[in-house]
Amino acid sequence: MKNNLSHINILSYVTESGTQFSDIRLSYQLFGRELGTAPVILVNHALTGNSNVAGDSGWWKDIIGVDKVIDINSYSILCFNIPGNGYDDFLIDDYKSFVARDIAKIFLLGLKELGVEQLFALVGGSLGGGIAWEMAVLHPNITKHLIPIATDCKSTDWLIANCQIQELFLTNSNNPVHDARMHAMLCYRTPESFKQRFHRSKNEESTLFNVESWLLHHGKKLQERYQLASYKLMNQLLKTIDVTDEHNDEEVLKYINAEIHIIGVDSDLFFTAEENRETFKELAQNNTNVTYNEINSVHGHDAFLIEYDQLENIFAPIFNENEKTKKNEGFKVWREIIIK
Incomplete structure (x- = not known):
């Protein structure tokens, strides 16, 4: 599958810490429809993941594919490799010069190079979801749907x-x-x-x-x-996910101009469901375009890579217009429970 990688060179990038890199290789894979012919979904991979999100060996092939809940016949599915993940043989030794916000900026630069002005959905699990939060804060209009899964907008203690x-x-x-x-x-x-x-x-x-x-x-x-x-x-x-940029000001989340679908895992020991509920509660005070769903599983954080039936049920109203009524009925229950 590595033969299907495409590349963008990000030139003269200066990290948040002030370190300059003359050339950062940003590789990606595209599944489904060609760019420009269908709504675009960007999927951000997790810590040991990569851009191979669909296809026979794709790590999310149960979710993305022909006639799957994210149907490649209807969407262009894009997945960047986090620069330095090694999937494209590009490594970064000076790792302490980077924070999660740098990757969010690099991904936004990649979208600009590809001519993608707005996404239909920005999806990410774990680390990828944290980067998705950062992208949405940096560019509040970048996506119609923001879907962070088993993650949060900040790294907890x-x-x-x-x-x-x-x-x-x-x-x-x-x-x-x-x-x-x-x-x-x-x-x-x-x-x-x-x-x-x-x-x-x-x-x-x-x-x-x-x-x-x-x-x-x-x-x-x-x-x-x-x-x-x-x-x-x-x-x-x-450990450096932080949409507030260390200013202790979560007001930045309120400026995200997207429907936000937070998905937690009730048994997650890494990004806890309690933290997800707190984030939802904070946003829901002034934002009716935020929902919270919770995967029920004994498997903890990895449930977003295991509990496909539950994910499909949560995703269906977002990626299939005919399912929206079902979503709204179920969401009212969650909203009442959490806000109370």
């Missing part, structure tokens, strides 16, 4: 703390990507998810518990496909 532990694994471990991934899986899933899956069972071929074998497997698999420089950068971006 809890998230920053976990990123700090990840940083120590990535800088001090003899097996950094492997060990950091093992720790991260404890944030992406839940105790109940582990209990439901493993039941304290052991591997027949070793003395390890199956949960230990599973963690070692995930560490090994990421180590085989992901580079240390990429992991360090993505972890840095994750």
Whole structure:
């Protein structure tokens, strides 16, 4: 699939911290209709994700495809690689010079280069959703629908703390990507998810518990496909999501000129549902164009990559005009519960 990558060169970019980069390679993939022939949906990938969002090996192929809830016959689906994620062999060693807002700016520059003035939808999960929030604050008119999933508009103290532990694994471990991934899986899933899956069972071929074998497997698999420089950068971006730009002023969210569809996960230990509800409550005081939906799952943060049936039900009213009435009926219940 990498052969289908297209590239834009972002020249003379100065980061938020004041570091200048002469050339940043921004790669992307396009699925569905050609640009200019259909509404455009931008999907921002998560920490270890990439632009391969659809197709036979796409990480969201259950959501995006022919006759899927996001139908490639009706939309142009665009996905940028976060520069430095390594999917296009472009790496950034000076990772501490970047924050999430830099990636939002680079993505907006990419849209401008492609001649995309407004998106139909801006969708992102986890880190990708945080970048989507940043994009919408920087350019309040960039999208008709903003859909942040299992994420929030700022990195909480809890998230920053976990990123700090990840940083120590990535800088001090003899097996950094492997060990950091093992720790991260404890944030992406839940105790109940582990209990439901493993039941304290052991591997027949070793003395390890199956949960230990599973963690070692995930560490090994990421180590085989992901580079240390990429992991360090993505972890840095994750802990620097902050639409207020450190000014403690969440008023900026009110200027987003889009229908905002916040989607939380009730068991998320990383970007908690409680934080999502607080963000919704803040916005809903003065904005009727914001909705909140919650995925119910034992699987925690990763539920947005697992609970496809629930995601389809939430997405259907947004991407299919005939489903809007159903959305409005269900939303009234959520709005009353949360605001009260």
